[in-house]
Amino acid sequence: MPKVTYVSDAGEARVVDGLVGDSVMQTAVRNGVPGITGECGGVLSCATCHVFVDEADLDRLEPVSGLEDEMLDGTVVDRCPNSRLSCQIKLSDELGDLRVTTPEAQE
């Protein structure tokens, strides 16, 4: 079972057991992790699930799609090189555990 560590903007970490096939956004929302809104449910429509992915995990992720790339340009907290929309990161056993930091604001 992959684990996701969510680190808040203030530096508080919370570890959540994820389900294979769920996204990092779904895992956060379903478990009430603050800092991720995910209002559109994961269809690249709201850009409220922005996260900064731990550098050590970044290369293991699927690349950013064109639509995600455009959405990242419009996030409330400006994007960084390690920015992703967490609805586009699907948990799998191959990917394993992940660590992400949530921005100060989403909307």
Place this chain on the structure above:
Amino acid sequence: MNSTAVAPRDTGVLVVGACQAGIQLACSLREYGYSAPITVVGAERHAPYQRPPLSKTLLHAETSPDAIALRSEAFYADQGIRLVLGERIIRVDRGDGGAGVAYAHSGRSFAFDRLALTVGARPRRLPVPGADLAGVHYLRDADDALALRAALAEAVDVLVIGGGFIGLEVAATARELGCEVTVTLADNRLLERAVGVPTSEFFLDAHIRRGVRVHLGAPPVRLLDDGHGRVRGAELPDGSVLTADLVVVGIGAVPRTELAEQLGLTVDNGIVVNEYGLTSDGTTVAAGDCVACPPPVDLPDGPVRIRFESVNTAVEQAKTAAALLADRPVPYGAVPWFWSDQYDLKLQVAGLSTGHDRYVVRGEPDTEKFAVLYYRGGHLVAGDFVNRPADFLAVRSALAAGRTIPPEAATDTTVPLKKLIADDPRQAVA
């Protein structure tokens, strides 16, 4: 405003309706520090789920209602939110001060100090002969979606009645599943209540390009029986017949107001609430598709109250109502936004284009990547976006901040809209 919150007693808040608004209301109550019991009662058997995927991903075979659950079971337990499923509240008795008891169809009762109604809406029924034939589907809840998915797997000719989001999303999905698809509607343009004319025209062309037949201004006068109680098509006002082995009706929704009426609350195309989500009795709150509220944005000459059906509105109204119950009222004033996915077309809409007097088109609609920005009296008021998510986010944030984007500059697609957001000179004097 006068505070209407009461000191929480042992029975707490009862939320009627385990939907997007109901669950948000319960979650926000906890977030705002409400510590008394919270019970959410829902009529459906499924754990609370997201509704938008019902007309899209859930119609493809790979998704189950569990996959679109709003929160985990553990979350409700952790938060002390008691979730009761499969119970429809049919009557509420109340004493003074808002407290009372709600009764379910089964006879179970639920006591409360404060009541929240998030009861949603039901599909508007097609008012013509033959509408009750087998093979005629509506789409509102997860069970409807599962039934429609099974029917689509067998269908050859699909007739969609209605040209709103539900109708067009189902049409797109049915086409992707390989069905022959016809859409017929009473209105003279698609998505009439949701988007402006250029966007309507684009979606008409886009569906036709993908092989969908569309009949505008053609509400069926009756549905036809195949002789065995099953639908075989529809007759249009001009006498022509459209054949179909599956009919999907998506002609809007009617707010569920029975409980509000039984409680004597003011109802006018929805349960009437003020900007704090408070109903006319001064103690009950309401949120979501069942609610008629003051417009959250300035609408000169517009309606006094409007009823929105969108995830964003359900969420924001629920937060507003929760804030009131937690005795920290904040008026509802979020810029509305919504989206629709059809084929590879992502439509996003920000703001309300109602009453606009000017629009500019950014990009070429024929490329299936463009935006329409709407202005009223020189103010940016709304935008429709097709496959232009960055532009959508720029306009949504400009509207939220009361800023504008100069219309002349907006048509230059080489400049990101985000860079054009400017103070609205007219805003200061308005």
